[in-house]
Amino acid sequence: HLQGCSLSLQVLAYNRRTYAMVSQRLVITVIPAPGGEPPYQGEFLVGNRNVEELLPEAAREMFLQGSSGVWERTDLQVINVTSALDRGGRVPLPIEGRKEGVYVKVGSHSPFSPCLESAVSPQSRFRCSLGQQPLASCYDTFAPHFSIRWCNLTLLQVWPSPTTPGLVWGSGVLEEDGDFQPPTETPPQDLLPGFLVTLLVPLVVAALLCLLLGHLMCCRREGV
Template identity: 85%
Template sequence: WHLRECLLGLQVLAYNRHTYETVAQLLIVTVVPAPGGEPPYQGEFLVGNRNVEELLPVAAQETFLGATAGVWEQDDLHVINITSALDRGGRVPLPIEGRKEGVYVKVGSRGGFSPCLASAASPQSRFRCSLGQQPLASCYDTFAPHFTIRWCNLTLLQVWPSPTSPGPVWGSGVLEEGGDFQPPTEVPPRDLLPGYLVTLLVPLAVAALLCLLLGHLMCCRREGV
């Protein structure tokens, strides 16, 4: 299906972590399809030393994209999605200075993955992660010291565009010759009396038998002095 331009209204609720003060704001978002479609190559990084609100500003996203370009080796990167790790089942960090909730950042590009990223997401790297070791990659320092990437949570996706189904073909609205509408044949009348009698008489017969049985038990089976 094709996404057309539309308006989306979102009610955003936020609270202060220190005072627990809550505010609400209505946000109107204009949804438009991407000019070139969805990027076929997408990578999702888990940033362990950030909260989600720290990566929402444009300046922070540009800094992250600059660090990502060093490992991806592409210059057409852009942010697709930013999600808090708490929404993915992460634990709330302890109230200790420096602890962050973590953020998943999905980045897209039209260029393929670099050997460094492919190595970090390889089965050998997954096996090393299961042993508590770092994956096989040599591109960790490009994000330091601003971002701490959890490389064992790296996800690489290749998204291929789905074929669009052809739409309906509209005709002129005039029936062709010999294409007159043929109504269905008439249904012969049915005799509904037997079914009605069965539905009505069977419950009455059962009720009469129960009444006779109850009367027999109450009148003929009484015991007394």
């Protein structure tokens, strides 16, 4: 856990047209989210954007407005923005209008709307396997700014894991009137038979092999 820590990162960027390099040091302070991590999380795949286009705050606010329409909630927040290339996506062809795609994870403390649940239902997954659009009982409020690939929608419920109590160390001093029970003594074992077997068996096998090899070389020679 990095809560309460400060991370110093050096970011290197280049211009895709002029290939000019820019370096900047970024200091990130990790603080716990107000109210804790949202237990209801939905991840959307935006097909008509690159990752740098969704990093500005204005673009993320616009995306949250579209999310609130299909989620039917207003307490939404962006948790993560990831390029589709980091998930195994293909590099887009150098054609105007082609984008790499972006995964945007949004969280809320309110349950999912019936629209989102119907989009990930077994019937919708079956329609996606046939190349059709999933079932949706609401209007796509992301359009026309964001093109959502609904077949890649993922809904997660993340609950905080219970913290297990750590080990409690004592003072190391035996309590008064405490009985010390030493470990049970083991009877002595006779290791001689095992030693003889381990030593003699390889010697006997080696002697037999030597006798066999000598017999083959001396008594089974060609012409004798």
